[in-house]
Structures are given as structure tokens and as C-alpha cells.
Amino acid sequence: xxxxxxxxxxxxxxxxxxxxxxxxxxxxxxxxxxxxxxxxxxxxxxxxxxxxxxxxxxxxxxxxxxxxxxxxxxxxxxxxxxxxxxxxxxxxxxxxxxxxxxxxxxxxxxxxxxxxxxxxxxxxxxxxxxxxxxxxxxxxxxxxxxxxxxxxxxxxxxxxxxxxxxxxxxxxxxxxxxxxxx
Numbered sequence: 001x002x003x004x005x006x007x008x009x010x011x012x013x014x015x016x017x018x019x020x021x022x023x024x025x026x027x028x029x030x031x032x033x034x035x036x037x038x039x040x041x042x043x044x045x046x047x048x049x050x051x052x053x054x055x056x057x058x059x060x061x062x063x064x065x066x067x068x069x070x071x072x073x074x075x076x077x078x079x080x081x082x083x084x085x086x087x088x089x090x091x092x093x094x095x096x097x098x099x100x101x102x103x104x105x106x107x108x109x110x111x112x113x114x115x116x117x118x119x120x121x122x123x124x125x126x127x128x129x130x131x132x133x134x135x136x137x138x139x140x141x142x143x144x145x146x147x148x149x150x151x152x153x154x155x156x157x158x159x160x161x162x163x164x165x166x167x168x169x170x171x172x173x174x175x176x177x178x179x180x181x182x
Contacts, residue, residue, distance in 0.1 A: 018137050025129045032103050033113070033122055041108040049108035052101055060098015061169050063091040068162055081150070085143050092136060099128060112179070121175040128168035135161045 041049060067088045073079040111118045138157055142150050
């Protein structure tokens with residue numbers, strides 16, 4: 001089904017906004033990586049940053065898991081796509097808040113930027129953010145179909161976005177855990 005004019009109008013300029021936001025996030029990510037290599041927190045600030053880091057992980061990754069769980073319920077036929085979109089829309093805020101909290105608190109945790117695993121974790125964080133831009137833009141496109149099933153290419157993009165999200169979050173968590181033990 002092709003989008004009618006009223007449905008297509010709000011999508012105008014979405015790609016340009018996504019590119020602009022992605023470039024901005026990439027610059028912010030680079031600035032945070034640079035700052036992490038140059039700032040050194042005293043023990044008390046390090047402890048506060050660690051608490052904020054863990055709390056942000058609970059908020060951000062918890063929201064991601066909730067989104068993906070509701071999506072799984074849809075795949076199992078226990079929810080409609082409309083239910084999934086309605087339930088997940090407000091969860092974008094805690095996902096972004098958690099990601100921001102993790103990023104900014106991570107600066108003060110003195111990551112070992114000489115470690116390839118730490119560099120991989122930083123790349124995964126950027127992947128999560130850029131994928132989040134894609135997912136945020138994809139959400140209204142899926143909503144525009146109402147009760148109709150969106151085309152396969154949009155569903156494939158949604159599934160790919162969910163998979164990348166899980167890869168990025170779990171990869172970052174595992175690397176973070178490994179790095180605290182070694």
C-alpha cells in the first residue's frame with residue numbers, strides 16, 4: 001500500500017533531520033571520548049559516576065528490553081502492532097535518558113582508551129545512538145499505517161533496528177563487565 005498524501009506529508013524532511021541529528025550525536029560522541037581521555041575524577045566523584053552509570057543502565061536498557069519484549073509479544077500474536085507502537089512510544093524518553101546518563105557518567109569512569117575492547121564499546125555506544133535516531137524516525141512511519149500491516153521493507157527495518165539495538169546494548173554491557181574484572 002502506498003502512503004496517501006496526508007500520511008506522507010509529515011514525513012517530509014525526515015531524512016535530512018536524521019542526518020543532522022546523527023552528525024550532531026557523532027560529534028557529541030567524539031567529544032565525550034576525547035573528554036574521557038583527559039578528565040580524571042577523584043575517588044568520591046568516581047563513585048558517584050559509577051552509581052549514575054549503573055542507574056542509567058537500568059533506565060535505558062530496561063526500557064529497551066521492555067520495547068523488545070512487547071515487540072516479541074506481537075511476533076507471537078499476543079499484541080497488535082498498534083498496541084506495540086502505543087506501548088513503546090513513551091519508552092523512547094527513558095532509552096535516550098539512559099543512554100545520555102551512561103555516556104556522560106562514563107567520561108568520569110576513566111575508561112582505558114588504549115584497550116581495543118573499550119574502543120569497541122565506544123563504537124557500540126555510537127551504534128546504539130545512531131540506531132536510536134533511525135528507530136525514532138521509523139516509529140511514526142509505522143504508526144501511519146494504523147491498523148494496516150506496514151510493508152515488508154518497513155518491518156524488516158524495524159526488526160533490523162531491534163537486532164542492532166540488542167547487539168549494541170548487550171555488547172556494551174558485556175564489555176563493561178569484562179573491563180571491570182580485568
